[in-house]
Amino acid sequence: MTRPATAPPKPLRPAIASDLLVDGALIPGSGGTFDVINPATEEVIGQAAEATAADMDAAIAAARRAFDHTDWSRDHAFRAHCLRQLRDALLAHTDELRELTVAEVGCPSFLTHGPQLVGPITDLGYFADLAENHTWTVDLGEASPMGIKNRRELRSEAVGVVGAITPWNFPHQINFAKIGPALAAGCTVVLKPAPDTPWSAALVGKVIAEETDFPPGVINIVTSTDHGLGAQLSTDPRVDLVSFTGSTATGRAVMAAAAPTLKKVFLELGGKSAFIVLDDADLAAACNMAAFSVVTHAGQGCAITTRLLVPRENLAEAITLTKNAMAGLAADDPTKPGTICGPLISARQRERVEGYIQLARDEGGVIETGGGRPGAHDRGFFVEPTLISGLENSARVAQEEIFGPVLVILPHDGDQDAINIANDSPYGLSGAVWGTDPDRINAVVDGVRTGTMGVNGGIWYSADVPFGGVKQSGIGREMGMAGFSEYLDTKAVAVPVL
Numbered sequence: 001m002t003r004p005a006t007a008p009p010k011p012l013r014p015a016i017a018s019d020l021l022v023d024g025a026l027i028p029g030s031g032g033t034f035d036v037i038n039p040a041t042e043e044v045i046g047q048a049a050e051a052t053a054a055d056m057d058a059a060i061a062a063a064r065r066a067f068d069h070t071d072w073s074r075d076h077a078f079r080a081h082c083l084r085q086l087r088d089a090l091l092a093h094t095d096e097l098r099e100l101t102v103a104e105v106g107c108p109s110f111l112t113h114g115p116q117l118v119g120p121i122t123d124l125g126y127f128a129d130l131a132e133n134h135t136w137t138v139d140l141g142e143a144s145p146m147g148i149k150n151r152r153e154l155r156s157e158a159v160g161v162v163g164a165i166t167p168w169n170f171p172h173q174i175n176f177a178k179i180g181p182a183l184a185a186g187c188t189v190v191l192k193p194a195p196d197t198p199w200s201a202a203l204v205g206k207v208i209a210e211e212t213d214f215p216p217g218v219i220n221i222v223t224s225t226d227h228g229l230g231a232q233l234s235t236d237p238r239v240d241l242v243s244f245t246g247s248t249a250t251g252r253a254v255m256a257a258a259a260p261t262l263k264k265v266f267l268e269l270g271g272k273s274a275f276i277v278l279d280d281a282d283l284a285a286a287c288n289m290a291a292f293s294v295v296t297h298a299g300q301g302c303a304i305t306t307r308l309l310v311p312r313e314n315l316a317e318a319i320t321l322t323k324n325a326m327a328g329l330a331a332d333d334p335t336k337p338g339t340i341c342g343p344l345i346s347a348r349q350r351e352r353v354e355g356y357i358q359l360a361r362d363e364g365g366v367i368e369t370g371g372g373r374p375g376a377h378d379r380g381f382f383v384e385p386t387l388i389s390g391l392e393n394s395a396r397v398a399q400e401e402i403f404g405p406v407l408v409i410l411p412h413d414g415d416q417d418a419i420n421i422a423n424d425s426p427y428g429l430s431g432a433v434w435g436t437d438p439d440r441i442n443a444v445v446d447g448v449r450t451g452t453m454g455v456n457g458g459i460w461y462s463a464d465v466p467f468g469g470v471k472q473s474g475i476g477r478e479m480g481m482a483g484f485s486e487y488l489d490t491k492a493v494a495v496p497v498l
């Protein structure tokens, strides 16, 4: 029995507070509610359900039961159907979700046509295709270990119950990059979104409950201001895998908490990626792109390039070009179609970014442009796009993730020196190189230890491209076949041939 696909979309905005989704039911949180704040206006735009440890316990129990006692993990076609149904139902709500996402996340509206909304919803279709087309059983043929002939096969099986813990910066992208492949693989899920962006997850939960055929317990969504509920997912023995995106510090805590029960951990963490300009590059085009990249969504993207490495002889010209480009990308109201740089997510995050700008001054850096709050906005957590020069790569602002519209420009003395500076970082998430000579470009791509590289403005982001980091930027890959495989185990089966 499936629902009609053509029901008109009902409004998603909650009359009181958004609900939890636990065992197929939309329920209030046992802890009451908490405020959802628009970071561009500082206004309370509504409330979300405040879950307690008991609510999380019920969600984990439901996911465990749905995995252990239903056909979900074995019915590949049904899972593909549910994922496509969810994609189509959410797309019918695009206009309302766009408005609520910009209000809750503070992301520039233009990004909701891509990775902040429509992109990740559409990607559910890619994961549905994976569920349908995956080779679940591979025949290895016969072999005779110890003189006895056996026929062997490998079976792909879902890992089990997944605890998905996500941050606030690209909530839809990160939520769907976890629940999409996990559900496609046959896992059941408990999603705990960040306290700053509960609606992005909770409203998806409402659509799941009211407009799709997902069986109870298969997907549970638990919103809370209590980070301890994330820790609960990491420690609970009924959870088989924790899929975490967030800061490197929290990633370490998740890994340590998961160790006693030896659950699998999948970590997407921070970055301090380098944008390398070679001496044969179009310097103006490169500096424009570096400026655009770091101010997009106020720099709140883990893969954003935040260190600009330019040939030493071009440093002065590059500073002028970059600060002129940044001046044309002022922080502004995210609902305006032309805005690239919106607000930071919270007062706390703005304090952190301002603290780093002060640290740059204290370390002897020069604030070439920005460095303060934009005068045009007396409300909202805005910070001006900021360019810092005059420091070495060893400076804290060049080593630590700031997560704001802040770019550190550094000189390099040739291609190998640029590679060395790029790699002189605890992180290895992303990167960019600009140049003309393909051999030199390829040598840089090969030399930088990182998970992704864009060449001359190339954009790797797509459902079929695995994304993730090396070093302290994470473990594992999200999206693509590699991302799907994170949620699968392999079982080897042998039968004697008589």
Ligand code: NAD
Residues within 6 Å of the ligand: 165, 166, 167, 168, 169, 170, 174, 192, 193, 194, 195, 226, 227, 228, 229, 230, 231, 232, 234, 245, 246, 247, 248, 249, 250, 251, 253, 254, 268, 269, 270, 271, 301, 302, 401, 403, 429, 469, 473, 474
């Ligand atoms: P955060 O680490 O503070 O929180 C992320 C999530 O973890 C939230 O849901 C939070 O409630 C939860 N959490 C907090 N403490 C926990 C604990 N002890 N155990 C389990 N869960 C816990 O990160 P944030 O401030 O929300 O997000 C910003 C960070 O995320 C940045 O460092 C950024 O680089 C990173 N990020 C990485 C990627 C990536 O794919 N590599 C993508 C986006 C963001």
